[in-house]
Amino acid sequence: MAGSLGRICKGLKRLGSLIHPSASVSVRATFARTMLQGLPSSFFLKPRDFSLPNSSWGSEMMRLYKHYNSQCEVEMEGGETREGPWQRLPSYNRFLKYAPGGVYLSKIIQSKARLFTRNCRDPGATFEYALYFNSEEQKCVGIFQAGHLLEGPPGHVHGGAIATMIDTVTGAHATILSGPVVTANLNINYRRPIPLGSTVLIESSLDKKEGKKIFITCKVTSSDGSKVHTDTTALFVSIGVSHLLLGS
Amino acid sequence: MAGSLGRICKGLKRLGSLIHPSASVSVRATFARTMLQGLPSSFFLKPRDFSLPNSSWGSEMMRLYKHYNSQCEVEMEGGETREGPWQRLPSYNRFLKYAPGGVYLSKIIQSKARLFTRNCRDPGATFEYALYFNSEEQKCVGIFQAGHLLEGPPGHVHGGAIATMIDTVTGAHATILSGPVVTANLNINYRRPIPLGSTVLIESSLDKKEGKKIFITCKVTSSDGSKVHTDTTALFVSIGVSHLLLGS
Numbered sequence: 001m002a003g004s005l006g007r008i009c010k011g012l013k014r015l016g017s018l019i020h021p022s023a024s025v026s027v028r029a030t031f032a033r034t035m036l037q038g039l040p041s042s043f044f045l046k047p048r049d050f051s052l053p054n055s056s057w058g059s060e061m062m063r064l065y066k067h068y069n070s071q072c073e074v075e076m077e078g079g080e081t082r083e084g085p086w087q088r089l090p091s092y093n094r095f096l097k098y099a100p101g102g103v104y105l106s107k108i109i110q111s112k113a114r115l116f117t118r119n120c121r122d123p124g125a126t127f128e129y130a131l132y133f134n135s136e137e138q139k140c141v142g143i144f145q146a147g148h149l150l151e152g153p154p155g156h157v158h159g160g161a162i163a164t165m166i167d168t169v170t171g172a173h174a175t176i177l178s179g180p181v182v183t184a185n186l187n188i189n190y191r192r193p194i195p196l197g198s199t200v201l202i203e204s205s206l207d208k209k210e211g212k213k214i215f216i217t218c219k220v221t222s223s224d225g226s227k228v229h230t231d232t233t234a235l236f237v238s239i240g241v242s243h244l245l246l247g248s
Numbered sequence: 249m250a251g252s253l254g255r256i257c258k259g260l261k262r263l264g265s266l267i268h269p270s271a272s273v274s275v276r277a278t279f280a281r282t283m284l285q286g287l288p289s290s291f292f293l294k295p296r297d298f299s300l301p302n303s304s305w306g307s308e309m310m311r312l313y314k315h316y317n318s319q320c321e322v323e324m325e326g327g328e329t330r331e332g333p334w335q336r337l338p339s340y341n342r343f344l345k346y347a348p349g350g351v352y353l354s355k356i357i358q359s360k361a362r363l364f365t366r367n368c369r370d371p372g373a374t375f376e377y378a379l380y381f382n383s384e385e386q387k388c389v390g391i392f393q394a395g396h397l398l399e400g401p402p403g404h405v406h407g408g409a410i411a412t413m414i415d416t417v418t419g420a421h422a423t424i425l426s427g428p429v430v431t432a433n434l435n436i437n438y439r440r441p442i443p444l445g446s447t448v449l450i451e452s453s454l455d456k457k458e459g460k461k462i463f464i465t466c467k468v469t470s471s472d473g474s475k476v477h478t479d480t481t482a483l484f485v486s487i488g489v490s491h492l493l494l495g496s
Contacts, residue, residue, distance in 0.1 A: 094399075112396045113444055116406035119374070119397035126367070148360045149367035151342075152415075158364035159415040159431045164408025167400075171407070183407045187435040196361055 051091040051131065056124020057145060060199040060223050064143040068132045086141075089131040089172065093118035117168055125149045129165065131172055140173035142202035143223075146194055156193040163188055165202055166218050166232050173204040174214045174236035181214060181236040188232045199223045212238040299339040299379065304372025305393060308447040308471050312391040316380045334389075337379040337420065341366035365416055373397045377413065379420055388421035390450035391471075394442055404441040411436055413450055414466050414480050421452040422462045422484035429462060429484040436480045447471045452482075460486040 053065060074084040093114045120126040128145040144165050152158030167183055174181045194200055200220050207215040218232040301313060322332040341363045368374040376393040392413050400406030415431055422429045442448055448468050455463040466480040 113399045113403070114397050116398045116400060116409050119399075149362050150364045151361045151367075152364060153430070155361065158412065159419070159434065160408065160412025161364050163411035163415070163434065163436075164406065167407040167411070182401070182441070183438050185435070185437050186407065186411065187433070188411075189433050190431050193430070 047092045047094075049090040050093060050118050051088065051129065054123040054128070056128060056147075058197070058199060061128065061143060061145040064199065064201070064223060065130060068130075068141065068143065072132075085136050086132045086134050089133060091118065091129075091131065117164060120147075120149065122149075127161070127165065129168075131169060133173070133176055138177065138206045140169055140176070140204040142169040142204075143199065144202055144220075145199045146196055148196050151196060153193055155196055157196060159188075159190060162190070162194060162220065162230060166220065166230065166234070169202045170204045170216045170218050170232070170234040171236065173206070173216055174234075177206060178209070178212075178214050178236070178238045180239050182239050183234065184213075184237045185235040186232060187234075188230055190230050192227055192229045194220070194229050200229060201225060207233070214238070295340045297338040298341060298366050299336065299377065302371040302376070304376060304395075306445070306447060309376065309391060309393040312447065312449070312471060313378060316378075316389065316391065320380075333384050334380045334382050337381060339366065339377075339379065365412060368395075368397065370397075375409070375413065377416075379417060381421070381424055386425065386454045388417055388424070388452040390417040390452075391447065392450055393447045394444055396444050399444060401441055403444055405444060407436075407438060410438070410442065410468065410478060414468065414478065414482070417450045418452045418464045418466050418480070418482040419484065421454070421464055422482075425454060426457070426460075426462050426484070426486045428487050430487050431482070432461075432485045433483040434480060435482070436478055438478050440475055440477045442468070442477050448477060449473060455481070462486070 053062060057065070068086050069088060071084045071086040072088055073081045075081050117127040117129070124145070125147040126149050128147065129142050132141045132143075133139075134141070142165060146157045146161070150157050150161040152161070163186060166188060167186060170186075171181065171183060201223055202218065202220050204216055204218045207217050209215070214236045216234045216236065218230075218234060220229040220232075221227060222229070301310060305313070316334050317336060319332045319334040320336055321329045323329050342361065365375040365377070372393070373395040374397050376395065377390050380389045380391075381387070382389070390413060394405045394409070398405050398409040400409070411434060414436060415434060418434075419429070419431060449471055450466065450468050452464055452466045455465050457463070462484045464482045464484065466478075466482060468477040468480075469475060470477070
């Protein structure tokens with residue numbers, strides 16, 4: 001066991017940055033893309049990107065998607081395009097199968113394991129979301145459509161499902177800023193319930209960095225920003241790869 | 249719309265206590281049982297209790313289940329039994345279908361909606377848990393086996409899935425103590441990751457009550473109590489039924 005873990009760590013250390021341990025989509029994306037870029041494309045099956053629109057996305061989700069996507073590329077004079085201020089972050093339901101080292105990892109981690117927020121095959125039933133990062137403003141935004149299987153209060157989203165999306169967005173943000181991290185604290189104020197089926201905005205802002213600590217604030221609002229559903233402070237701590245895998 | 253909501257509220261107010269808006273299992277149970285007790289048994293289909301053992305439960309989960317169940321009934325001299333200090337709380341994946349008033353509620357809330365923690369048909373894949381309440385000690389305990397679809401960090405449970413179980417146990421606890429409540433704050437310190445497939449204990453204790461506020465502390469530990477995975481403070485606020493349904 002220790003030998004296997006040693007090989008895992010050794011292999012993964014060579015890979016540089018790794019995903020955020022709270023299952024951040026952006027980090028999985030970064031990690032998977034890093035892997036894919038360094039190897040022949042035929043070496044891997046192309047993973048499905050879950051943050052692209054599907055038939056379940058409603059008009060408000062599509063409006064927000066188009067809004068942020070339009071700022072990922074900016075048209076210049078002459079018709080050429082350049083990168084805009086925002087970047088869409090793809091999202092997969094597992095990263096290990098696409099990573100060198102997976103041959104060892106699969107001995108430890110069940111092959112059936114899937115990212116919590118991407119474990120449902122029924123489009124629209126649970127978490128539908130896409131994340132965007134703005135490097136100039138050091139902000140991260142999530143657009144989130146809540147499915148009917150996320151119920152807590154009658155007709156409304158479970159507090160744990162809201163916490164899950166907050167952890168996902170802020171964790172992705174922290175990882176982009178500082179590499180591999182763990183969630184150390186989530187302090188969530190629930191102000192207003194979120195109706196099932198509705199689309200909300202999750203906005204994550206860097207508060208400060210102190211050594212290995214990354215302090216982030218996050219607001220979940222209605223899609224037009226007029227109603228605050230939750231406000232949160234989150235603390236993440238940078239970690240090494242061995243810490244992540246050994247879970248110590 | 250307003251008229252429908254008015255009828256819903258009027259109908260539900262007559263019912264007395266209602267479920268906790270963070271989808272607490274115990275409250276759903278209490279609510280459903282209250283409904284069932286007041287009506288002919290043939291009036292409803294018997295709902296499935298998800299907190300009973302199934303084939304996915306491992307040895308540690310079964311050990312804890314038997315441990316707490318053995319304290320729900322105590323054998324007296326002469327072989328008779330009486331209620332013990334603990335009470336197991338059944339758990340359903342929806343309560344509205346068993347409640348009078350559902351005819352109105354179903355117009356608003358999608359018929360497919362399911363409790364977030366009980367939305368998966370595959371035994372063992374997500375949340376396997378049972379809750380117990382001790383009225384003498386005013387404590388609530390959850391035994392929780394984490395499935396392979398709850399992944400966050402590689403091989404470990406997502407921070408949001410942990411938050412979900414904390415909200416479930418503490419929310420159930422607050423509702424038993426004070427009737428219908430909403431989660432106002434969850435402040436979670438993540439100390440140690442939880443491996444997928446493992447069984448943990450979630451212990452909820454009443455800190456204090458101040459007017460409508462219920463302050464609760466909660467620890468998630470390894471099943472033998474030796475390792476602390478998270479510690480949490482939670483704040484719940486008592487609400488009226490109309491607040492719960494209108495989501496204001």
